[in-house]
Amino acid sequence: MRRPHDELAHALAAEYVLGTLRGAARRRFESLLAGDAGLREIVARWEAWLTPLAGRVPPVEPPARVWRAIEARIAGRAPRRASWWSSVAFWRPWGLVSSGLAAVLLAFFAYFSTGPRTEPVFVAVLVSSSQQPMGVVSMHPPDVLRVRVVHDWSNMKDRSLELWVMPERGAPRSLGLVRNEVGDTMITIEPTDPRVRDAKALAISAEPPGGSPTREPTGPMLCKGMIAPVQRS
Amino acid sequence: MTADPAAARLAMLLARTALRDRGAFEQLYGATRAKLFAVSLRIVRERFLAEEVLQDSYVSIWNHASGYAPAKSAPLTWMMAIVRNRSLDVMRRTREEPDIDDVLTQSLADERAAPEREALDRARAHSIRSCLEELEAEQRQPIALAFFHGLSHSELARHMGRPLGTVKTHIRRGLMRLRDCLARAAITEVE
Numbered sequence: 199m200r201r202p203h204d205e206l207a208h209a210l211a212a213e214y215v216l217g218t219l220r221g222a223a224r225r226r227f228e229s230l231l232a233g234d235a236g237l238r239e240i241v242a243r244w245e246a247w248l249t250p251l252a253g254r255v256p257p258v259e260p261p262a263r264v265w266r267a268i269e270a271r272i273a274g275r276a277p278r279r280a281s282w283w284s285s286v287a288f289w290r291p292w293g294l295v296s297s298g299l300a301a302v303l304l305a306f307f308a309y310f311s312t313g314p315r316t317e318p319v320f321v322a323v324l325v326s327s328s329q330q331p332m333g334v335v336s337m338h339p340p341d342v343l344r345v346r347v348v349h350d351w352s353n354m355k356d357r358s359l360e361l362w363v364m365p366e367r368g369a370p371r372s373l374g375l376v377r378n379e380v381g382d383t384m385i386t387i388e389p390t391d392p393r394v395r396d397a398k399a400l401a402i403s404a405e406p407p408g409g410s411p412t413r414e415p416t417g418p419m420l421c422k423g424m425i426a427p428v429q430r431s
Numbered sequence: 432m433t434a435d436p437a438a439a440r441l442a443m444l445l446a447r448t449a450l451r452d453r454g455a456f457e458q459l460y461g462a463t464r465a466k467l468f469a470v471s472l473r474i475v476r477e478r479f480l481a482e483e484v485l486q487d488s489y490v491s492i493w494n495h496a497s498g499y500a501p502a503k504s505a506p507l508t509w510m511m512a513i514v515r516n517r518s519l520d521v522m523r524r525t526r527e528e529p530d531i532d533d534v535l536t537q538s539l540a541d542e543r544a545a546p547e548r549e550a551l552d553r554a555r556a557h558s559i560r561s562c563l564e565e566l567e568a569e570q571r572q573p574i575a576l577a578f579f580h581g582l583s584h585s586e587l588a589r590h591m592g593r594p595l596g597t598v599k600t601h602i603r604r605g606l607m608r609l610r611d612c613l614a615r616a617a618i619t620e621v622e
Contacts, residue, residue, distance in 0.1 A: 264468075
C-alpha cells in the first residue's frame with residue numbers, strides 16, 4: 199500500500215531523474231538521498247525505468263583528448279586540472295593551424311581594421327579545442343594589444359575571461375581580462391614589455407569573476423593560438 | 432540483466448575496474464564513451480562542456496566502481512545516471528532558476544522520518560517505450576524534451592507555449608501514469 203509520502207517521494211524522485219528538479223530543490227533532494235536508503239531505491243527504480251530511453255540517442259565519438267585527460271587524472275599525474283599550460287601537449291597540435299590561419303586573417307585585418315592605426319607586429323588566431331577561431335589578437339605599436347573576440351562564450355557569462363601570454367619556459371603571465379562579447383578589448387602594453395617580448399603563444403581561460411585569484415590560470419582553457427610575427431616586405 | 436551478453440561484459444569490466452584494473456577501465460571507456468558523450472551533449476549542448484562532463488564522469492566511475500551493485504541496475508544504466516546527473520549539475524550553474532519544488536522537497540524531508548522499503552521491481556527497455564506511448568501527447572512531449580534535452584519547467588513552458596503550471600501538472604501526471612504502467616509491466620513479466 200502506498201502512503202502519501204511515498205507518492206511525494208515518487209513524484210520528486212521521478213523529476214530528479216528526469217532532470218526537471220533544479221536548483222536549491224535538487225540540492226536539497228540530494229542531501230535527503232544521502233541519508234535515506236528507501237529514497238535511494240525509489241530513485242534507482244526511476245533510473246532503471248527512464249534511462250533505457252537514452253539508448254535511442256545516436257552515439258557521438260568524443261575526441262581522444264578526453265581519454266588522455268581521464269588517464270592523467272586517475273593516475274594522479276595531474277592532480278590539479280588547471281595545469282594545462284605546463285603540458286607539452288599545449289604546444290604540439292595546434293601551432294601550424296594557428297599560424298596558417300593568421301596569415302589568412304592578416305589580409306582581412308588590413309581592410310577591416312578600425313581601431314589602432316598602425317600595422318601589427320604580430321598576430322595570433324585563438325582557436326577552441328575543436329579548431330574554431332574564437333578570437334584574433336594583434337600587437338600594434340606603440341602600445342596597443344587588440345583582442346578581437348569573434349565568437350563569445352554564452353555559457354560562461356558568469357565568469358571572467360583572462361588573457362594569458364605563454365613564454366617558451368615558465369608559467370603563463372596575465373595580460374588582463376577580456377570582455378565576453380563579440381568585439382574588441384584594447385590592452386595597453388608595449389611590444390618590448392618583458393611579458394610579451396619572448397611570448398610564443400596566447401590563451402584565454404575562464405576564471406572566477408574579477409580574474410584568477412592566484413596569478414596563474416585556474417579555470418579551463420577556452421582557446422589558444424601561436425603568435426605569428428608579421429613579415430615586412 | 433546478465434542474460435544480455437553486452438551488459439554482462441560491461442558488468443565484468445566494471446567489477447575489474449573496481450579492482451583498479453586500468454586495462455579493463457580502458458575497455459569500459461571504449462565500449463561506452465560514444466553513447467555517454469551523446470547523452471551529455473544533448474543536455475549541455477556545448478561540446479566543450481560535454482567533454483568536461485565525460486571526463487568528470489569517468490573519473491567518478493573509476494573512483495566509485497566498487498559501489499556498483501549488479502542486482503540493482505544494469506551497468507550502462509548506472510553509468511548513464513552518473514553522466515546525466517553531472518550534465519544537469521554543470522547546466523544548472525549557468526541556467527539556475529528558483530523553483531517551488533523546494534517546498535515539496537522540504538515536506539518530504541519532514542515526512543520521511545521512518546522510510547519504508549518497497550520491493551525493487553524492474554522493467555525492460557521496451558516497457559518504458561510502450562508505456563510512454565500510452566500517454567497523451569501533452570504529457571509525453573514535455574517528459575521526452577526534459578529527458579533528452581535537459582529542459583527545465585520554465586524552458587518547457589516557453590518552448591510549448593503553455594502556462595508553467597499546466598506544464599508542471601502534465602509532467603507530474605504523466606510520470607505517475609508511467610509508473611503505474613511500468614509497475615504493471617513488471618508484474619506481467621514476473622508471471
